[in-house]
Amino acid sequence: MDNLKTLIYKLADSQMIIGHRNSEWTGIAPILEEDIAFASMAQDKIGHALALYTLLHENMGEEDPDTIAFSRKASEWKNVILAELYTKDYGFALIRHFLFDQLEAIRFESLKTSTMEPLAQLAKKFSSEIKYHTMHGDIWFKNLANGSQESKARVQTALNECFEYANGLFEKVEDEQTLINQGLYIGEEALKNQWLNKITSLVEEAGLTVASMGDKGNGSLTGTHTEDLQPMLSEMTEVYNVEPNAQW
Amino acid sequence: MKSSLDPRVKRVVPENQETIAFKANDHFTTYQVFTQKKTGAQHEHVGIVHAPNKEMAMLFAKEQYARRGKVVGLWIVRTDHIFSTKHEDMDMFASAPEKKFRDPAGFMVKDKIKAFKENRNG
Numbered sequence: 001m002d003n004l005k006t007l008i009y010k011l012a013d014s015q016m017i018i019g020h021r022n023s024e025w026t027g028i029a030p031i032l033e034e035d036i037a038f039a040s041m042a043q044d045k046i047g048h049a050l051a052l053y054t055l056l057h058e059n060m061g062e063e064d065p066d067t068i069a070f071s072r073k074a075s076e077w078k079n080v081i082l083a084e085l086y087t088k089d090y091g092f093a094l095i096r097h098f099l100f101d102q103l104e105a106i107r108f109e110s111l112k113t114s115t116m117e118p119l120a121q122l123a124k125k126f127s128s129e130i131k132y133h134t135m136h137g138d139i140w141f142k143n144l145a146n147g148s149q150e151s152k153a154r155v156q157t158a159l160n161e162c163f164e165y166a167n168g169l170f171e172k173v174e175d176e177q178t179l180i181n182q183g184l185y186i187g188e189e190a191l192k193n194q195w196l197n198k199i200t201s202l203v204e205e206a207g208l209t210v211a212s213m214g215d216k217g218n219g220s221l222t223g224t225h226t227e228d229l230q231p232m233l234s235e236m237t238e239v240y241n242v243e244p245n246a247q248w
Numbered sequence: 249m250k251s252s253l254d255p256r257v258k259r260v261v262p263e264n265q266e267t268i269a270f271k272a273n274d275h276f277t278t279y280q281v282f283t284q285k286k287t288g289a290q291h292e293h294v295g296i297v298h299a300p301n302k303e304m305a306m307l308f309a310k311e312q313y314a315r316r317g318k319v320v321g322l323w324i325v326r327t328d329h330i331f332s333t334k335h336e337d338m339d340m341f342a343s344a345p346e347k348k349f350r351d352p353a354g355f356m357v358k359d360k361i362k363a364f365k366e367n368r369n370g
Contacts, residue, residue: 024254024255024256025255025256026256027256028255028256031276031298032298033297033298033299033308033311033312034308036308036311036312037307037308037310037311037312040311040315041311086253087255132310132311135307136307139303139304139307140304140307143300143301143303143304228253231251231252231253232253232254235252235254
């Protein structure tokens with residue numbers, strides 16, 4: 001698979017997986033207003049995935065979006081591992097969303113000037129939604145970090161857990177330098193520096209500490225995933241697999 | 249393969265979590281939400297959200313009341329910051345509908361305007 005395709009799969013699959021994971025809170029989020037907001041953002045993420053799969057299909061000769069989304073095995077997915085982790089509580093869901101969406105904001109901001117025109121167009125289109133997603137993540141983070149002793153401790157625990165997977169957010173496709181030279185994107189190292197600066201300032205401002213970035217999330221681009229992914233994919237594709245050729 | 253990890257199926261309860269007992273009416277305060285449909289237009293009241301503070305009320309209001317259709321701005325007002333008339337004083341408005349002389353539709357000026365315009369153009 002060519003490297004640009006792999007990069008777009010990484011973007012699209014991460015959107016799809018975090019969108020589905022976040023949608024799992026629909027109906028059971030802590031308060032009604034938050035339930036609606038979180039579900040609505042999950043829907044935005046799946047919309048971003050659809051737009052990127054459509055780009056892969058129409059511009060790069062890949063299968064149609066439904067086939068891409070619903071018929072691959074876990075080892076074929078390129079999503080960042082942080083996105084696929086089973087959500088053990090709502091605190092974890094919120095902190096992952098805070099960290100993930102800050103990175104989305106930086107990634108898609110930089111892609112607005114990509115030399116791949118359709119990708120730059122999508123990056124511009126996503127930006128209004130991402131603005132609210134980061135606002136939502138930041139405000140929740142700030143409120144929980146400045147809340148009770150318990151909320152503060154649970155935010156710190158979730159931050160530490162997520163950081164064990166943080167290096168995996170920045171896995172490089174093969175021969176990344178060629179993509180950078182062609183102006184297609186700015187590369188993972190640059191994204192990592194911007195993201196870490198931003199997160200460090202937000203976390204320290206809230207009186208918490210940033211853990212060191214761990215390697216537990218490495219390997220997603222070469223087919224390594226946690227055992228949390230396949231059960232989710234099985235549930236996500238259950239209806240599709242009853243009749244894969246059904247016309248909706 | 250693991251069984252379902254969807255929190256709606258596998259109800260998640262944090263370890264060592266004590267059961268929290270809720271009292272009647274034990275919830276966040278309410279905020280009134282106003283949306284503005286275009287720049288310069290009046291903000292119109294659209295509903296209420298529960299929230300612990302104004303910042304989070306704004307966050308919730310955006311998705312409750314501005315996720316469909318065009319909105320360019322929100323106002324968020326704490327419900328207890330609104331000063332209102334009392335229900336029992338409703339009678340002070342009672343005679344207003346009778347005062348037709350205050351209704352602009354009562355002034356018959358259409359013909360005069362038409363005549364003025366014709367005169368000006370002619």
